[in-house]
Amino acid sequence: MIEIRWHGRGGQGAKTASLLLADVAFSTGKFIQGFPEYGPERMGAPLTAYNRIDDKIIRIHSNIYEPDYVVVVDDTLINSVDVTQGLKETGGILINSSLSPDEVRKTIPEYRGAVYTVDATKISHECLKANFPNTALLSAVIKITNLMNREDLEEHMLDSFKTKFAKKPEVIEPNMNAVRRAYDEVKGGNSYDK
Amino acid sequence: MIRERLSGNEAVAFAMKQINPDVVPAYPITPSTEIPQYFSSFVSNGTVDTEFIPVESEHSALSACIGASAAGGRVMSATSSQGLSLMYEMLYIASGMRLPIVLTCVNRAVSAPINIHNDHSDSMGVRDCGFIQLYCESNQEAYDNIIMAVKIAERSMIPVMVCYDGFITSHSVENIELLEDSVVKDFVGKYEPKHYLLNPNEFISMGPLDLQNYFFEHRKQLADAMTDSKKIIEEVSEEFAKISGRKYGMFESYKTEDSDACMVILNSSAGTAKVVVDKLREEGLKVGILKPRVFRPLPYKDLTNALRNQKAIAIMDKADSVNGFSGPLYSELSAALYSQSISIPSINYIYGLGGRDVKETDLEEVFRNIIKISKDGKVDKTTNYLGVRE
Numbered sequence: 001m002i003e004i005r006w007h008g009r010g011g012q013g014a015k016t017a018s019l020l021l022a023d024v025a026f027s028t029g030k031f032i033q034g035f036p037e038y039g040p041e042r043m044g045a046p047l048t049a050y051n052r053i054d055d056k057i058i059r060i061h062s063n064i065y066e067p068d069y070v071v072v073v074d075d076t077l078i079n080s081v082d083v084t085q086g087l088k089e090t091g092g093i094l095i096n097s098s099l100s101p102d103e104v105r106k107t108i109p110e111y112r113g114a115v116y117t118v119d120a121t122k123i124s125h126e127c128l129k130a131n132f133p134n135t136a137l138l139s140a141v142i143k144i145t146n147l148m149n150r151e152d153l154e155e156h157m158l159d160s161f162k163t164k165f166a167k168k169p170e171v172i173e174p175n176m177n178a179v180r181r182a183y184d185e186v187k188g189g190n191s192y193d194k
Numbered sequence: 195m196i197r198e199r200l201s202g203n204e205a206v207a208f209a210m211k212q213i214n215p216d217v218v219p220a221y222p223i224t225p226s227t228e229i230p231q232y233f234s235s236f237v238s239n240g241t242v243d244t245e246f247i248p249v250e251s252e253h254s255a256l257s258a259c260i261g262a263s264a265a266g267g268r269v270m271s272a273t274s275s276q277g278l279s280l281m282y283e284m285l286y287i288a289s290g291m292r293l294p295i296v297l298t299c300v301n302r303a304v305s306a307p308i309n310i311h312n313d314h315s316d317s318m319g320v321r322d323c324g325f326i327q328l329y330c331e332s333n334q335e336a337y338d339n340i341i342m343a344v345k346i347a348e349r350s351m352i353p354v355m356v357c358y359d360g361f362i363t364s365h366s367v368e369n370i371e372l373l374e375d376s377v378v379k380d381f382v383g384k385y386e387p388k389h390y391l392l393n394p395n396e397f398i399s400m401g402p403l404d405l406q407n408y409f410f411e412h413r414k415q416l417a418d419a420m421t422d423s424k425k426i427i428e429e430v431s432e433e434f435a436k437i438s439g440r441k442y443g444m445f446e447s448y449k450t451e452d453s454d455a456c457m458v459i460l461n462s463s464a465g466t467a468k469v470v471v472d473k474l475r476e477e478g479l480k481v482g483i484l485k486p487r488v489f490r491p492l493p494y495k496d497l498t499n500a501l502r503n504q505k506a507i508a509i510m511d512k513a514d515s516v517n518g519f520s521g522p523l524y525s526e527l528s529a530a531l532y533s534q535s536i537s538i539p540s541i542n543y544i545y546g547l548g549g550r551d552v553k554e555t556d557l558e559e560v561f562r563n564i565i566k567i568s569k570d571g572k573v574d575k576t577t578n579y580l581g582v583r584e
Contacts, residue, residue: 035366059465
């Protein structure tokens with residue numbers, strides 16, 4: 001089973017991203033869970049969302065305390081939230097940041113596992129002319145977790161965008177660009193000792 | 195069969211779409227809001243021909259259900275927490291008038307302090323209102339039970355409350371197997387009430403004054419109907435197994451055949467408990483769980499028979515009776531065991547109130563305690579509060 005924890009802020013779409021990831025994993029025939037931890041629902045307040053992905057039925061219904069992967073939607077959260085808490089060193093952390101993995105590692109010095117970064121905000125601004133980093137982050141997390149190869153991912157996302165943007169077909173290609181760019185541009189993956 | 199991924203609320207709204215009831219009166223309350231929200235979009239899109247009544251309170255929601263059901267309609271609604279509290283007066287009227295309403299209760303704590311998260315205080319607080327109560331571990335069980343509830347209610351002429359955990363089940367997206375629309379439609383069939391107010395060939399009055407002369411007999415009829423509903427629930431569950439391949443009993447036993455220590459636990463935490471059982475079994479510890487599905491009527495003979503050979507039992511309550519003794523499930527099950535002359539050391543845990551996360555480690559602590567009790571037979575304290583800070 002792969003367990004993933006998302007850290008974001010209210011309004012940034014961490015919950016949506018976790019549900020999209022559940023969708024992608026579901027489409028590959030996996031058993032999935034996607035659930036946010038609901039708190040005071042304020043724009044900008046830190047929030048957490050979770051995913052479980054497995055080949056067999058998932059019965060556990062508690063939060064995730066020892067995730068394999070953590071995704072940080074907003075890197076300013078690193079200062080206020082212990083984003084690596086319980087994170088397995090065999091797994092990794094993916095951070096939406098303009099910094100390199102080595103630079104980001106300095107902000108989470110206790111964590112010895114793999115660190116990845118992708119500038120999902122920049123990709124979103126350049127492809128979508130708006131700050132919707134979800135699509136790019138989703139693509140990056142799928143790459144680092146090996147959930148799907150690039151070809152299958154593109155096929156799946158295209159199908160999904162065709163449904164989601166049935167009334168706005170002009171945004172499908174920009175979103176596909178964000179998917180492709182994030183898949184190519186995600187950096188890092190070395191653990192501390194390497 | 196359709197493989198999908200849906201949240202519990204989406205699954206229930208989808209089941210309601212397939213059932214296509216005559217009337218759905220509802221008032222929104224977290225975490226059940228999405229049910230009338232999604233359902234109202236089915237109404238607007240014309241995918242159902244239900245009369246959707248957006249009322250001004252839960253008291254009105256259930257009142258409208260009662261009126262519509264008495265008139266002869268198939269009626270459904272959904273609520274949570276304070277919403278169910280506000281329905282309290284009308285719950286007894288729905289059951290007393292023998293109206294087969296299906297009400298989803300997405301379980302949430304009851305104020306104060308105010309809290310939107312899950313425990314079972316709401317449905318446990320109305321356990322004597324004369325509704326059948328079905329409890330669900332997952333979105334799949336919520337979907338299945340809602341479909342079965344329609345038939346159970348109409349055959350027994352008792353309203354049914356389907357309960358599942360707020361947020362944990364209601365808002366978590368998981369895999370689910372859905373039935374084809376036509377299969378659900380055939381399964382629930384056409385509702386043909388024997389007596390109803392809009393029948394032009396039979397002029398009747400419903401819910402009139404009923405004093406010393408007959409009230410007692412009518413209440414006894416309700417009590418008998420509740421007792422007899424067990425058989426109806428079994429029949430409907432059999433029929434459902436034929437169309438779905440999923441078989442439901444009064445309760446689910448998990449690895450209790452040879453267990454010495456058994457946990458009795460409702461809803462989503464039962465799933466987590468199964469994971470803990472598997473883990474402890476690898477250590478060679480003989481543990482199991484029993485998950486009641488039907489709490490009303492209380493299948494006390496079946497439950498006690500299933501527990502008869504255990505050496506220690508932990509009965510888990512996600513609601514506190516605040517009665518100086520124990521939670522509701524413990525009170526009822528220990529009385530049931532006593533009535534069958536079964537004496538097993540047992541312990542009660544109040545857990546997870548107000549959405550306090552129920553972790554594997556919490557349940558493991560309970561199992562380790564009852565394993566100890568199964569050996570020495572000693573219960574230091576009957577009622578315990580799991581993981582609470584003191």
